[in-house]
Amino acid sequence: MTEPGASPEDPWVKVEYAYSDNSLDPGLFVESTRKGSVVSRANGIGSTSASSVPNTDDEDSDYHQESYKESYKDRRRRAHTQVEQKRRDAIKRGYDDLQTIVPTCQQQDFSLGSQKLSKAIVLQKTIDYIQFLHKEKKKQEEEVSTLRKDVMALKIMKVNYEQIVKAHQDNPHEGEDQVSDQVKFNVFQGIMDSLFQSFNASISVASFQELSACVFSWIEEHCKPQTLREIVIGVLHQLKNQLY
Numbered sequence: 370m371t372e373p374g375a376s377p378e379d380p381w382v383k384v385e386y387a388y389s390d391n392s393l394d395p396g397l398f399v400e401s402t403r404k405g406s407v408v409s410r411a412n413g414i415g416s417t418s419a420s421s422v423p424n425t426d427d428e429d430s431d432y433h434q435e436s437y438k439e440s441y442k443d444r445r446r447r448a449h450t451q452v453e454q455k456r457r458d459a460i461k462r463g464y465d466d467l468q469t470i471v472p473t474c475q476q477q478d479f480s481l482g483s484q485k486l487s488k489a490i491v492l493q494k495t496i497d498y499i500q501f502l503h504k505e506k507k508k509q510e511e512e513v514s515t516l517r518k519d520v521m522a523l524k525i526m527k528v529n530y531e532q533i534v535k536a537h538q539d540n541p542h543e544g545e546d547q548v549s550d551q552v553k554f555n556v557f558q559g560i561m562d563s564l565f566q567s568f569n570a571s572i573s574v575a576s577f578q579e580l581s582a583c584v585f586s587w588i589e590e591h592c593k594p595q596t597l598r599e600i601v602i603g604v605l606h607q608l609k610n611q612l613y
Contacts, residue, residue, distance in 0.1 A: 474495070560601060563603070563604070571586070
């Protein structure tokens, strides 16, 4: 039978009628069924809530990892910026030192006016100054080499004069019977006269080219050691005949 106030469409009533013939207590069955549905609903709500709640531990881990990555990038960026700034400062100090050392960088260039010298101009002036110093160094080395040769020649002359003075002191009367300067001049004059005669006869002075060509041929022919020896012997015989 249907309870008063209950609708025939009530699902719990239908269950009660369905199991009334099997000698089951309808009240207990309905109560247990309601409790089971409430528990299942609570379990469903709990599982849904658990699945919908975010995992805060994972989020904190991801957040810290991301912040670590960002801080690492920032540190690298700052380090790179500092290194680049140091490099630029070093270059700037180098250009400033060049402008202080190179004299031409300190001279005022009227074509530029009051403008600051550019790096290209500083480098060019530095290169020019270094080349100038190289030329000056080479010139000074040549002068030093020449002076050393002169000093060496003076030392040799000094030694020779010292030997002459010493020899004269050891033999004060030596050289009284030496040939006079007049005789020496006569010997030299006789040799030059003989050479000039052959030179005048063999050399053409019509042009510089002919003079150059004739001089070499005259030297090869008339200034050979054997020819000069014969000239000197002939001059000495002439002077000997004149003096004695």
